Amino acid sequence: MMFRIGQGYDVHRLVEGRELWLCGVKVEHDLGLDGHSDADVAIHALCDALLGALALGDIGKHFPDSDPRYKGIDSKILLGHVCRLIKEKGYRLGNADITIMAQRPKLAPYIGEMRDTLAKVMEVDAGQVSVKATTTERLGFEGRCEGISSSAVVLLESVS
Numbered sequence: 001m002m003f004r005i006g007q008g009y010d011v012h013r014l015v016e017g018r019e020l021w022l023c024g025v026k027v028e029h030d031l032g033l034d035g036h037s038d039a040d041v042a043i044h045a046l047c048d049a050l051l052g053a054l055a056l057g058d059i060g061k062h063f064p065d066s067d068p069r070y071k072g073i074d075s076k077i078l079l080g081h082v083c084r085l086i087k088e089k090g091y092r093l094g095n096a097d098i099t100i101m102a103q104r105p106k107l108a109p110y111i112g113e114m115r116d117t118l119a120k121v122m123e124v125d126a127g128q129v130s131v132k133a134t135t136t137e138r139l140g141f142e143g144r145c146e147g148i149s150s151s152a153v154v155l156l157e158s159v160s
Contacts, residue, residue, distance in 0.1 A: 004156045006053025010044035011149040023114030024076045029105045036065035040075035042100050042150040047082045049152040054089050076121045083122050094155035097130040102148040107133035
């Protein structure tokens with residue numbers, strides 16, 4: 001197959017006493033995301049999309065939260081590992097499109113840095129990486145500021 005499409009989704013609860021990391025960028029906020037790793041919900045969705053495109057399972061299969069090696073790990077490390085798997089399978093990223101759903105904080109000031117950070121980790125041009133943020137108009141757990149969710153879609157292309 002010349003092209004493979006993958007889709008990913010993740011959600012984490014907002015809590016006090018944690019830093020907020022999204023797309024590998026520290027975002028200033030009074031709450032952070034709860035999780036075994038740094039809880040970067042956007043990178044987790046992206047990893048799931050990449051793994052799903054090649055039917056390699058999900059992030060939990062590769063980096064289980066029962067493994068103490070991943071406690072507090074920087075999700076950029078996980079993304080780098082997933083990208084190496086993609087290359088080993090003979091594919092490269094065509095493009096990635098990530099959407100972050102959060103009522104607050106406002107993420108527009110961070111989008112450029114997020115795209116650049118992801119592109120650097122994935123070793124691709126920033127033009128291949130789209131990051132968008134949206135509120136949920138105060139609806140649902142995101143709208144009540146209880147958590148943040150993210151979805152990602154990727155297109156992989158065969159290098160052979």
